Amino acid sequence: MSSSAITPWVVGNWKMNPMQADAQQLIQSFKQQLQQAPLSAAQCHIAVAPIALHLLTVQQQLADAAVPVAVVAQDVSRQAGTGAYTGEISAELLKDSGIDTVLIGHSERRELFADTSVVVAEKVKNALNAGLRVIYCVGESLAQREEGLANQVVLQQICDIARVVQAEQWAQIVIAYEPIWAIGTGKTASPEDAQAMHAAIREGLAQITAYAAKMPILYGGSVKADNALQLAACKDINGALVGGASLDAQSFYQIATAFAQTK
Ligand code: PGA
Secondary structure, rough: OOOOOOOOEEEEEEOOOOOOHHHHHHHHHHHHHHOOOOOOOOOEEEEEOOOOOHHHHHHHHHHHOOOOEEEEEEEOOOOOOOOOOOOOHHHHHHHOOOOOOEEEEEHHHHHHOOOOHHHHHHHHHHHHHHHOOOEEEEEOOOOOOOOOOEEEEEHHHHHHHHHHOOOOHHHHEEEEEEHHHOOOOOOOHHHHHHHHHHHHHHHHHHOOOHHHOOOOEEEOOOOOOOOOOHHOOOOOOOOEOOOHHOOOHHHHHHHHHHHHHOO
8 A cells, every 4th residue: 555645744753841041043054954945745745843832923923934834733622612620721612713734643642641451542632623734643662572472562552542532533633653672762763763663654554544544654763964864755654743853943854855755
């Protein structure tokens, strides 16, 4: 099954970074990079995911970028609509503020904030029903990989959401494969291992949805300017979810360029 017609996504996950002044600096530098050598939106979808507090200001600051840069929420409430849920932001409230895409199921949320498979499925359901695009993160731990369970774990994570996603809603889902042992560690999955997992994910998706061949499957985990080209060359890797390197405008731009030019 070929995925060559898929426009790649390069998404910067800023996590709980940076301070406001540094965020402004980062955005200005990134805009300058795009101004000097624009990438067309047809070549690559570019997005950044700042902290919730900065979503709208970052969106305003990027409004005049030389190419569209989408602004993505890092998480969403498991509660839908509006109501007495102190501290929460629902999918409807994100949509109402012009935020169209959300990351769900990042391993840091699964491991540190009790986002169980049930919680993650509720978030996915609410986000899709509110009309958001979902970047759904999956990935195995080092122990699971060493026990030979990587494929089983990742495919189970896909199955976890299958019961809440309606047939046509698969078109609104981007998958991000992020092996936990590669996140923030400087260890990247080899292009061969990453490609093998991406192909397995696409095969798994094909059992569930007719959109499988068209779904972007991003790789995440220590993606850097110097390994982006090799990853981009893999058939089923349709982009990157970039943590640390997205906090450096030049690195992030180079990663986006690698995917834009290789795909
Ligand atoms: P990293 O993070 O690029 O810093 O490894 C990726 C992620 O967690 O999305």
